[in-house]
Amino acid sequence: MFCKGASVSGPFWDHVLDYWKQSLEKPGKVLFLKYEGMKEKSGFHLKLLTEFVGCPISPEEGRSGLVEEILGLCSFDNLRNIDVNKYGRGRIVGYKAFFSER
Template sequence: MWQFVRRMLPELLFHEVFELACEGRCLSGSTWDHILGYRNASKANPETVLFLRCCMIPAVGAVTKLARFVGQPLISPDEEEAGVVHGGHC
């Protein structure tokens, strides 16, 4: 959100945008409604909308999920079976 907002309103400081986000406010309305809309779209259309949560730690879990979503596996099936990359999912 910070990267998007600062292009439109470069005078806003990071902490101001952060506070607005914590209050649930953004340029397009409620931050939480915006996020929930993408989450619901992901559940309804998982083949076209990917919703990644910040709790996907280590990040390799999120990267692996993203790679699969775009059809470009991060590693080969043999490497995956051998456990070459270990990722966390929520």
């Protein structure tokens, strides 16, 4: 149903396509990342993201292991073990639902 557009925010694929088009027209305003690419080249995409938001990682920071440290902090294993994500609740579901294993 979701892929057919039956969702609260409307057709998902239309939103994705609009953002992709905007990223081509306004690359300085919209950064379009794909999950698969982020999984395959996490360090590359992290550097791309930091440059996009205006806080690039310096060569010295890169050599000191900052990229790996950030990736570790952002990992699902780390995030799923933070108390707010274990026990906190949003309006509809507990945050833990976003970190469950399949």
